[in-house]
Amino acid sequence: MAHDTHDTHDTRDDKLTVAVLGPGGIGGLLAGLLARAGHRVICLAGEETAEALRTSGIRVRSGVFGDFTARVEADTELRTPVDVCLVAVKHTALDTALDRVPPAALGEALLVPFLNGVEHPAALRARYRADLVAPAVIRVESTRVAPGEIEHGSPFAEIDLTGDGVAKERLVSLAEVLGAAGPTTRVLPDETATLWAKMSFLAPFALLTTRYGVPLGEVRTARRDELTALVEETAAISRAAGGPADPAQALARYDAFPPQTKSSMQRDAETGRPLELDAIGGALLRAAERSGVPAPVTERLVRELRAAGH
Numbered sequence: 001m002a003h004d005t006h007d008t009h010d011t012r013d014d015k016l017t018v019a020v021l022g023p024g025g026i027g028g029l030l031a032g033l034l035a036r037a038g039h040r041v042i043c044l045a046g047e048e049t050a051e052a053l054r055t056s057g058i059r060v061r062s063g064v065f066g067d068f069t070a071r072v073e074a075d076t077e078l079r080t081p082v083d084v085c086l087v088a089v090k091h092t093a094l095d096t097a098l099d100r101v102p103p104a105a106l107g108e109a110l111l112v113p114f115l116n117g118v119e120h121p122a123a124l125r126a127r128y129r130a131d132l133v134a135p136a137v138i139r140v141e142s143t144r145v146a147p148g149e150i151e152h153g154s155p156f157a158e159i160d161l162t163g164d165g166v167a168k169e170r171l172v173s174l175a176e177v178l179g180a181a182g183p184t185t186r187v188l189p190d191e192t193a194t195l196w197a198k199m200s201f202l203a204p205f206a207l208l209t210t211r212y213g214v215p216l217g218e219v220r221t222a223r224r225d226e227l228t229a230l231v232e233e234t235a236a237i238s239r240a241a242g243g244p245a246d247p248a249q250a251l252a253r254y255d256a257f258p259p260q261t262k263s264s265m266q267r268d269a270e271t272g273r274p275l276e277l278d279a280i281g282g283a284l285l286r287a288a289e290r291s292g293v294p295a296p297v298t299e300r301l302v303r304e305l306r307a308a309g310h
């Protein structure tokens with residue numbers, strides 16, 4: 001266990017024991033990369049997925065990190081002391097999945113959620129020690145195509161690690177481990193700003209592509225006014241919540257993406273899976289209401305998506 005060392009020697013002592021709750025697109029990629037780097041990885045999943053991982057390991061296909069198979073351990077519940085527990089389930093599964101991580105089993109381990117959204121850190125802090133919850137934001141496109149089979153499609157994988165009240169040296173140490181395993185990782189000081197930066201970019205993209213069932217290219221041309229209005233609305237909500245607000249930069253980033261880009265919410269809708277609509281659109285509306293910022297575009301889109309059965 002090495003969470004308090006900065007040594008870079010390649011000895012067993014430098015290696016962490018890492019639990020990964022939800023070995024899907026994100027969790028599976030990180031579990032595979034960390035296991036390949038020599039860390040002990042214990043994936044926490046349902047019995048069937050755990051069995052598949054024990055038998056075949058995690059197979060990653062990635063243009064950036066290469067194609068490889070990594071052996072991992074797998075269990076249905078955390079029963080072993082770990083240094084870190086990564087949480088990478090969807091928001092819709094979070095409550096149930098956390099039953100696999102009893103607070104006593106977590107001990108002094110950092111709990112690092114990779115979920116999109118802004119409300120899950122408070123939910124985790126209500127259940128676990130607040131100073132151990134270190135939220136991360138990840139920019140990547142990675143898909144679990146079958147249990148233990150991960151396709152990392154984006155030419156990048158970047159992590160921002162943060163955590164108000166979490167010991168800085170533990171964040172730095174974990175960032176070094178993650179960075180050495182693959183994803184470019186930095187530690188950012190302001191948790192609210194970090195989470196809202198991602199939310200401000202993601203929410204307009206996810207809500208509009210999913211509502212209209214078209215890729216980003218069509219949203220930014222055929223629905224430019226609506227996109228602009230939603231980006232400005234989201235920026236105002238973010239600013240009121242203590243986050244960044246730069247609508248022009250958000251629009252410029254959308255414009256730089258390939259036109260066929262789809263959001264993961266849209267892909268979930270296409271495959272009939274539950275959407276993280278409440279964690280994105282719902283959370284945006286709750287934040288708007290708390291601060292008294294008008295959110296008519298968000299309100300309508302969330303209402304229409306819910307009316308469509310999502």
Ligand SMILES: NC(=O)c1ccc[n+]([C@@H]2O[C@H](COP(=O)([O-])OP(=O)(O)OC[C@H]3O[C@@H](n4cnc5c(N)ncnc54)[C@H](OP(=O)(O)O)[C@@H]3O)[C@@H](O)[C@H]2O)c1
Pocket residue numbers: 021022023024025026027044045046049088089090091093096097098100114115116138139140141142143144147148264276
């Ligand atoms: N994928 C991306 O490119 C990406 C990028 C940025 C952010 N994110 C965010 O990262 C989070 C995770 O997304 P994802 O795409 O990685 O999701 P995902 O591919 O659907 O993976 C979720 C994993 O959670 C597991 N799971 C579900 N219920 C569980 C339970 N009760 N106990 C244990 N494991 C459970 C699933 O197990 P099974 O394998 O058995 O189904 C699956 O392996 C989301 O908040 C998403 O918005 C994703």
